[in-house]
Structure formats: structure tokens, C-alpha cells
Amino acid sequence: MKNTNDLARRDPNHLPARAEQARATLSPPVDVYENGDELLLYADIPGVTRDEVALHFANNQLTIEAQRKPNDQGKLLASEFGPTNFVRSFSVPPGLDADKVTAEFREGVLCIHLPKSAAVKPRQIQVRGG
Amino acid sequence: MFSVYNDWDQHFAELRQQMANLLEEFDGGWAANPSVFGGTRTWPRVNVADTGEQLVLCAEVPGLSNKDIQVSLEHDVLTIAGERKIDAPSGYSVHRQEREGFKFVRSFTLPSKVNAEKVNATVTNGILTIALPKTPEAQPKRIEVRAS
Secondary structure, X not given: OOOXXXXXXXXXXXXXXXXXXXXXXXXXXXXXXXXXXXXXXXXXXXXXXXXHEEEEEEOOEEEEEEEEOXXXXXXXXXXXXXOEEEEEEEEOOOOEOHHHOEEEEEOOEEXXXXXXXXXXXXXXXXXXXX | OHHHHHHHHHHHHXXXXXXXHXXXXXXXXXXXXXXXXXXXXXXXXXXXXXXOOEEEEEEEOOOOOHHHEEEEEEOOXXXXXEEEOOOOOOOOEEEEEOOOOEEEEEEEEOOOOEOHHHOEEEEEOOEEEEEEEEOHHHOOOOOOOOOO
């Protein structure tokens, strides 16, 4: 009852895990801070340039993506890191102002500012005397 | 009878795949985020390459500038040291803190003699790159084969 597809499936070299070994996919470590005005995110993405970092924000979903290219300079004597896809997604709470999201990339650290919209910002309410 | 063996083969192939996926996930997760697994890792991670004329060491040091890193060379031992501090920005509350602070020292015995005067170290986009030009004696030499 077995057909040729099963044979292909049994061959360890056809397993998807082998095919994708060359480029690792990692979740970068992230810090999340908040104050009255904004959410602030820091992510470690060493070895990419500013142009290689992509940031998507839609439907309260924030996605960070970056691709680190292989460094093929000479013969490697020791290798503890290599070409990497950095991917990380977050569900962010509603009430953020998507148009005012800003990000900067410095020293391999991505910093994202997510300002809160006026409706959810803490407000000082004045107490008036009668 | 044969179909029973075929099934076993397939089960093992599936098991093998699951194990491979699991290990890959573990490697990825651990490398990015060792504290979740209760471990520590060597920091920073380093690549060393030999281009022929020079040795090139690259280290992942996100968040560090040239002022935070000390590089020294003593005979054939290269040492990098420094500290990364992670402080919450003032006035912010902390939701999540996965990026870790480190105090690090790593030493490497170089496989060939280098010209200490011409060592060049830079930090760009969170990668420390140290270029160590080899002494003329240590550089690869091309030996011509002559016809007799």
C-alpha cells in the first residue's frame, strides 16, 4: 500500500529540518518598558544594518524581522554564530497610535517607541472647589 | 508482514524529524535566551577566521560602544573584556527584561604570530571586529614547482 512518496519521506536527507540548518532562526531577546506616554521596546539584533531590519505593525501585532548575512571572510577557525533570521512578534494592547510609532537602530540594538493614543493616556483631573 | 516493517520505518522517520525539530528549537531558544532554561552562556559569541594575511575575530556585542570594550594582546593571547549594563530607563516600569547584563572576559590563543602594532579593532552595529595582521613569517607562502 506504500507509494513512492513514503520512500521520499523516510529518507532523512529529505526531512525539512536538514534543509534549513544553514540559516538559524532566532527570537532576539527583548526588553519591554512602559510609562504614561508610551511603550518602549529594546531588541538585540547584532550584525545587521539599519536597512536590513523590517518592522511591521498591523492589527495590534508588532513584528520585528531582520536577516543577518553570512560573513564569508576567510576560513573559519571557530564559529559560534552565523547567518541568522531574527523574527519576533508581539500582540500589543489596543490604544497605541500606529502612525506615530518610531524606531531607531544603534549599536546592534533596535529601540521602538509605541506612543499611546490620547484616549488611554493618564490624565490629570483637576479638583475644583465649590 | 512487510507492511508492518514499513510502518515502523515511517514511525522512526517521524520520530527522527520530531527530535531534530526539538533540538533545533532548543538550540535556538537557548542561544537567544538562556536564562529561561536556567543556564548561562558564553558571552559574547565569537567567530575567528583566517584570511591568509590576517586573523579576524568577530564578536556579538549588541549595545556596547568602543568605550565599553577593552582589547589587549600579550604575546599570542588576545583578550577582550568589558561590561554591558542593562538599566531600565528612568520613569518607566518594566514589563519584560530578557536582555541580560554581562561582565565578560574572554581570551584566545592565536594560532599564528601577529603584528601587534597593526591590530585594528572596531565596533559596528553590535559586532566587534578585530583584525590581526600576521607577521610576514606567518603568512602563507606560495612555493613554485619547477620543472627539472
